[in-house]
Amino acid sequence: GIQVEQSPPDLILQEGANSTLRCNFSDSVNNLQWFHQNPWGQLINLFYIPSGTKQNGRLSATTVATERYSLLYISSSQTTDSGVYFCAVVVTTDSWGKLQFGAGTQVVVTP
Amino acid sequence: DAGVTQSPTHLIKTRGQQVTLRCSPKSGHDTVSWYQQALGQGPQFIFQYYEEEERQRGNFPDRFSGHQFPNYSSELNVNALLLGDSALYLCASTRTGLGYGYTFGSGTRLTVV
Known part of the structure; x- marks a missing residue:
């Protein structure tokens, strides 16, 4: 099956710093999403980005589908950015899709 | 516009018992999937329902079953x-259909003792 690898596994940032999270996937995909899981467990959808670049405030994402990777940029990080960031791709079987998650990147932003 | 709602938020059960978790999808959505997330890991797909039928299933035993209303x-x-x-x-x-993202609920934390 498709493999989804995220790097780095852990990231410690000082407030105000910028960072880049990477997601590599082993096969072509129709759908890729980035999620932020807060300390209470909720998975918050950040971007639906099968290709191209999107921006939302201090966050932006780029997916290069032909090279099978996606990047999530966090600029001017804040303590509220702490949590686990997951990349997930849709794996389709008989026209039905399911999300295949990477192992996540644990981000800690210190004051 | 309500998002995905799940109940209960927390649950403690004894080994051997049975449990039922509930989910209401986001308005306009017709397909529901369930995922299990163990501590420190990414979510794992359990199964997916559309038009009240199970359409796809992950690698989980038959002890896990579902229903869509x-x-x-x-x-x-x-x-x-x-x-x-x-x-x-x-x-x-x-x-x-293609081109639609997934919205998650807040989850139910199940503890089996």
Whole structure:
């Protein structure tokens, strides 16, 4: 099956710093999403980005589908950015899709 | 516009018991999926429902079963609970067809003692 690898596994940032999270996937995909899981467990959808670049405030994402990777940029990080960031791709079987998650990147932003 | 709602938020059960978790999808969504997330890991796909039928299933035993109702809401049932079933159970909804993302609920944290 498709493999989804995220790097780095852990990231410690000082407030105000910028960072880049990477997601590599082993096969072509129709759908890729980035999620932020807060300390209470909720998975918050950040971007639906099968290709191209999107921006939302201090966050932006780029997916290069032909090279099978996606990047999530966090600029001017804040303590509220702490949590686990997951990349997930849709794996389709008989026209039905399911999300295949990477192992996540644990981000800690210190004051 | 309500998002995905799950109930209950927390649950403690004894080994061998049965549990039912509930999910209401986001307005406009017709497909519901369930995921299990063990501590420190990414969510793992359990199964997916559309038009009240199970459409796809992950690598989970038959102790895990589900149901979808005509209003698109869904239940996840787990029988004969094991200690290893302790996890965060997440419900996700989407709209059938390409080009639609998934929205997750806040999850139900199940502890089996």
